[in-house]
């Protein structure tokens with residue numbers, strides 16, 4: 001099977017080139033494997049042009065066989081590759097080959113790699129950055145299929161008198177996370193800190209900057225909708241309904257994942273994606289939402305004092321994400337002070353969602369797909385759903 005090695009020398013702590021030449025290529029060579037192509041990315045977007053050119057240079061029989069891509073990068077470079085294939089699918093005569101990824105964590109957060117190779121909870125050894133490569137080289141390699149999310153934002157409603165207004169809807173696929181509200185704000189603001197704070201500390205700084213912002217929007221969860229029941233520890237179907245389940249805002253948090261239970265090695269934000277996985281082949285995504293007015297102690301108010309108070313609640317809850325995902329069990333106080341209140345985190349499993357921001361809430365228009373930030377136009381509804389593999393044309397697997 002053809003093998004291409006692509007590394008991003010600019011990602012993370014900039015060690016991808018060293019890792020590739022000093023560890024990866026010698027290890028491949030010791031197994032008598034010489035890659036068909038080895039390339040460093042030279043600019044943003046280069047990974048996708050490299051891969052598309054490589055695929056087009058292959059024999060016509062390749063699609064059935066698939067290709068192996070050894071990627072030394074963060075999640076952003078994988079995102080570029082997936083989107084390049086998605087966007088080029090109409091121009092491609094036959095189907096694209098399936099991709100078998102060997103994923104080497106060269107980025108900052110490396111969410112997908114950290115999900116597949118989580119840090120040990122006890123005294124077991126730390127997973128090696130070469131773990132995916134070792135699976136590929138082993139006599140019993142394990143291939144994990146990736147689910148992809150497809151997110152669209154329609155172009156702004158064109159003025160009635162402008163017939164030929166250009167249509168420019170955003171249309172992206174992602175393998176890690178799609179979010180709005182606090183998570184998108186964190187990614188947006190942390191980008192400005194990239195040069196001064198190269199590590200994951202920049203995400204914490206950006207979180208502090210946005211800790212009292214609430215986002216005015218409503219969300220629609222697309223059926224079938226299941227809600228995680230903290231009391232029983234199981235997902236339960238939300239009562240049969242014709243259409244989507246509507247969640248009125250305001251929101252503090254709204255995030256969906258398709259493959260990942262964590263966004264950094266220790267930030268296990270969506271633990272059930274791995275701890276209570278959907279049945280094999282099920283096309284679902286997990287959603288975590290926090291709506292502050294479910295906290296009865298705020299008496300339905302959204303003033304400055306309530307936001308300051310809720311900041312404390314939120315801080316406590318998200319510290320639980322760093323404690324192996326304990327946050328999903330956190331509850332508000334009940335009114336009687338004795339029984340448990342409702343969970344702080346609303347955890348759903350769905351086929352997709354829509355996000356309808358209030359027009360005058362600019363920050364509620366930001367959304368993030370695998371680290372990239374987009375601004376939804378006023379009146380635009382962001383829609384994200386699981387991408388049927390048949391429309392993508394090429395299946396994606398990771399050695400794990």
Ligand SMILES: Nc1ncnc2c1ncn2[C@@H]1O[C@H](COP(=O)(O)OP(=O)(O)OP(=O)(O)O)[C@@H](O)[C@H]1O
Nearest residue numbers: 010011012041042044074075076077107108109110
């Ligand atoms: N030679 C280059 N110079 C500058 N930027 C590059 C180069 N090659 C690729 N890039 C860009 O680097 C960006 C960041 O890469 P990547 O996502 O792999 O790492 P990261 O952001 O550090 O990690 P993570 O996504 O895991 O947090 C990508 O958007 C990619 O377009």
